[in-house]
Amino acid sequence: MxxxxxxxxxxxxxxxxxxxxxxxxxxxTQTPAPPSFNNxxxxxxxxxxxxxAGFFLGAMMVGRQGSRIWGQRRYDHPLDPVSLYRLxxxxxGMALMIRCGAEAVSLWGWNPDDPALTARALMAKRMVDxxxxxxxxxxxxxxxxxxxxxxxxxxxxxxPVDMWSRWPVLGRxxxxxxxxxxxxxxxxxxx
Amino acid sequence: MRFAxxxxxxxxxxxxxxxxxxxxxxxSYHPGPVLISIIAVAITRAIVFLQTKGRRQVVLDVLVxxxxxxxxxxxxxxxxxxxxxxxxxxxGVAAIGLGIISMAKGQVGAALREGFQAMLKVLAxxxxxxx
Numbered sequence: 341m342x343x344x345x346x347x348x349x350x351x352x353x354x355x356x357x358x359x360x361x362x363x364x365x366x367x368x369t370q371t372p373a374p375p376s377f378n379n380x381x382x383x384x385x386x387x388x389x390x391x392x393a394g395f396f397l398g399a400m401m402v403g404r405q406g407s408r409i410w411g412q413r414r415y416d417h418p419l420d421p422v423s424l425y426r427l428x429x430x431x432x433g434m435a436l437m438i439r440c441g442a443e444a445v446s447l448w449g450w451n452p453d454d455p456a457l458t459a460r461a462l463m464a465k466r467m468v469d470x471x472x473x474x475x476x477x478x479x480x481x482x483x484x485x486x487x488x489x490x491x492x493x494x495x496x497x498x499x500p501v502d503m504w505s506r507w508p509v510l511g512r513x514x515x516x517x518x519x520x521x522x523x524x525x526x527x528x529x530x531x
Numbered sequence: 532m533r534f535a536x537x538x539x540x541x542x543x544x545x546x547x548x549x550x551x552x553x554x555x556x557x558x559s560y561h562p563g564p565v566l567i568s569i570i571a572v573a574i575t576r577a578i579v580f581l582q583t584k585g586r587r588q589v590v591l592d593v594l595v596x597x598x599x600x601x602x603x604x605x606x607x608x609x610x611x612x613x614x615x616x617x618x619x620x621x622x623g624v625a626a627i628g629l630g631i632i633s634m635a636k637g638q639v640g641a642a643l644r645e646g647f648q649a650m651l652k653v654l655a656x657x658x659x660x661x662x
Contacts, residue, residue: 396574396578399578400578403578445615448614448615448618449613449614449615451613451614451615454613457615461615512577512578515577516574516577516578519570519573519574519577520574522570523566523567523570523571523574523618526562526563526566526567526570527563527567527614529563530551530561530562530563530566531563531614
């Protein structure tokens with residue numbers, strides 16, 4: 341019952357964004373960036389850039405590992421080391437996507453002319469962050485639980501991994517990073 | 532806030548709050564949200580659709596991406612969206628992708644059918660039979 345009450349109070353607070361403390365703070369702060377940036381456009385741009393890029397890269401990771409897990413589901417047992425490895429990276433990507441996505445929404449949505457929307461984004465970030473943390477704790481727990489088996493398998497020859505042959509696969513991530521930087525620059529210049 | 536303010540030292544710079552307005556063929560728009568919507572389209576298309584093989588497929592992808600960018604930019608301009616809404620619009624339009632064409636086909640087809648029905652009704656005249 342207490343959990344239900346907690347969720348009910350959360351949703352009540354979320355639905356009343358226009359009269360929230362966050363909205364009052366936003367309407368009292370007539371700056372183009374959140375006040376924690378202290379009117380520093382450079383810092384704001386870096387945060388916008390990295391949070392946007394983090395969201396998209398996390399989403400790419402989740403999509404990639406998800407499709408790998410789904411595609412190999414008949415071949416790999418769920419408790420195989422490779423399955424654990426895929427699950428760990430999937431959860432890490434999910435944590436990054438959720439955390440950076442919520443932050444990016446609150447940064448992109450900062451708009452003193454619309455305090456209700458801005459307050460909704462700010463409060464949504466506070467509610468979504470614990471979920472991202474849960475994903476993070478889960479992958480760390482999986483690392484600990486799977487450590488003996490995974491390390492035993494990883495010690496088998498051939499040991500050195502030829503990473504540089506895979507370099508072109510990162511091209512898409514680089515494109516996303518460059519475009520995120522362009523987006524943040526545009527947002528800061530033309531605000 | 533200009534480029535100099537961005538590229539300059541990290542000192543606290545006073546930020547100009549007057550929004551920039553550009554003009555294109557008589558349509559005035561805020562360049563920030565419009566450019567953001569286009570970049571959002573580009574990022575989403577790069578993530579989802581950059582694995583196509585073959586020349587024709589790549590050409591088709593580029594054309595659809597340009598169509599998506601155009602639609603997102605026009606939508607942003609027409610509704611004078613803010614940054615967040617412009618970005619979400621760009622992501623959504625790019626995610627629809629090719630479906631935009633079928634949606635447009637459906638809309639145009641429905642309009643044509645309704646017009647045809649109206650024309651038939653006018654041609655048929657009133658219900659009163661000639662005496």
